[in-house]
Amino acid sequence: MxxxxxxxxxxxxxxxxxxxxxxxxxxxxxxxxxxxxxxxxxxxxxxxxxxxxxxxxxxxxxxxxxxxxxxxRTEAIPMPDLLRQDRPVAEGLKAVIEDAAHRFAADPDASGCMVLEGIRCIDSEARSAARSYHANSDDMLYRFIAERHPDQARHLADYMSTTLAGLSSMARNGQSLDRLLASARLAGLAIEQELSG
Amino acid sequence: MxxxxxxxxxxxxxxxxxxxxxxxxxxxxxxxxxxxxxxxxxxxxxxxxxxxxxxxxxxxxxxxxxxxxxxxRTEAIPMPDLLRQDRPVAEGLKAVIEDAAHRFAADPDASGCMVLEGIRCIDSEARSAARSYHANSDDMLYRFIAERHPDQARHLADYMSTTLAGLSSMARNGQSLDRLLASARLAGLAIEQELSG
DNA sequence: TTTTATTTTTAGTGATCACTACAAAAATCC
DNA sequence: GGATTTTTGTAGTGATCACTAAAAATAAAA
Known part of the structure; x- marks a missing residue:
């Protein structure tokens, strides 16, 4: 052969x-x-x-x-790598948000997240394709959190999705990497606080 | 006359x-x-x-x-009311985010924020119109914070914009009021933490 | 009643959209 | 070389886009 x-x-x-x-x-x-x-x-x-x-x-x-x-496959946030089971939950979530800030601002001609932007497009076929990738990434976040914090997993995963969507938006508005990183750091405070309480 | x-x-x-x-x-x-x-x-x-x-x-x-x-004039977040100068900064910011969660999910046929969604539309004329309203609301947030916390104002205002954009996104995805409120509460933790430190 | 001003309806404009019928071209297989 | 298979280029399709020229309609003003 x-x-x-x-x-x-x-x-x-x-x-x-x-x-x-x-x-x-x-x-x-x-x-x-x-x-x-x-x-x-x-x-x-x-x-x-x-x-x-x-x-x-x-x-x-x-x-x-x-x-x-x-x-x-090539440019999205590498969640499986960042969300290893042996990693502290807060650390993993903060790593995702920080990685997002970097990626979303990396290329000015390709700012934000393609999936997060795709779920709002007008064409319904394209929108639902993007939605299924978004649902999958939300699921990965949820399961990573739920393993150790099942009661807070839904809210924290929602907060993650909300923050990532916001970062993608701001990146597309042209916001610079350091400002995105500053917002990422603040989001990290919420995560720490919620998981330490 | x-x-x-x-x-x-x-x-x-x-x-x-x-x-x-x-x-x-x-x-x-x-x-x-x-x-x-x-x-x-x-x-x-x-x-x-x-x-x-x-x-x-x-x-x-x-x-x-x-x-x-x-x-x-009629349906946007009433920032001037929520951001009174005599109000604690964290309290005002949290009130804005909570109000946003309520407004963005209030009408399923008009979810999210019209301005925040408008700044991403394709038509450049409409986009720049929306952008000027967005810039104005970001300015109100910045000045409210800077009055008492000038060093943190830029980052906190950015975090507010990011969170509001995220909430609008999630509302348009159909996320329910209580889930938006839960994310709003987590965002509040970041604000408290940042301003108390 | 005639004139003037404004809004209406009819019936379009050309541009662009995603997509396609058809046949010539270019390769391999027999 | 001839048949077969696949891709190519030519030249469109009808639908929809934002927008408009022109004239009829309807009011007040003269």
Missing amino acids: ITKNKMRPRGRPRRFDPDQAVETAQQLFHAKGYDAVSVSDLTEAFGIKPPSFYAAFGSKAKLYERVLERFT | ITKNKMRPRGRPRRFDPDQAVETAQQLFHAKGYDAVSVSDLTEAFGIKPPSFYAAFGSKAKLYERVLERFT
Whole structure:
């Protein structure tokens, strides 16, 4: 079993790389938001015509789903790493918020969180795709907390989601890294206080 | 000087009430967001045709400005009332956040804050209109804090904006009042902690 | 009654949206 | 070389967007 990867398929070969296109699409969607990126923006950036676009990706929303998958795999907050079971709960939560502040302000052309911004877009297909990723990340936060603080888990996870959504908003407003970090530090005070009480 | 208000103007009379239309527009814009409301949605809701719309309001964006003005006058967080100079700073800030939680979840068809949602819309004219209202409310928060805690004012005001943006987001996600209030309470812990230290 | 001023309705404008029917092009398979 | 398969480019589709020219309608003013 050597072949299969190198072997060319039968028909006319692609003149563009779909994975590269997904990466380009991620930049566009992150910079401008799903609704503000048109299919013609995408095809132009890819250097292809609409029929090639639809043959490769099916629809704008399906491409967005691929972009979201790539985003969570490559650029989203690495929750599993930050929320290890042996880590103090407050420490893990504060690490998530601080990591978020850094990530959300890292690239001025891709500020905020793609998922948190996606859940507010107008297109319902794209919105529900983003929502499922958001629900998953909320779940990870909740389970991490509930393991040791089941009674406070719901409220703390909600507070985390609220703070992350706020940080993403402020990042998209152009707020600088140090101001985001200052807000992150304040949010940490609430977490400490709630878990020490 | 008696007349002027009762006296009919010269031409054909209006068949609709612009102030009532602004109120209707507020409902639509708040429920769906600026970009998701079309001029034809508006004219249909008003019971008028496009030319009447443009004669009365100039453009969709100009109508939105009138709606924002009405919103801040009638339904926004009453910051001047909550941030009286004789009130302890922490108490005032917590009151704002708690009031926000209540307002943002009060009407399921108008969840969140119209200004905070407006600053993220696609249309640049509408966005900058919303931004100026947001800047103003951030300024009120900053000055209220700076009066007694000038060194912490910037960070605390940023934290307030971040938290309010987060609460608006979560409200638009459909989060219930009691969960928003729980997050508001946690945010209050951060404020207390920061100001007592 | 005629003139003037304003709002109305009719019927559009061109731009852009996401998306597609169709056939030529370019590769492999037989 | 001819058949098959897939992607390509050309050239659109109808829907919807914000917005408008023009004239009929309706009021007060002269």
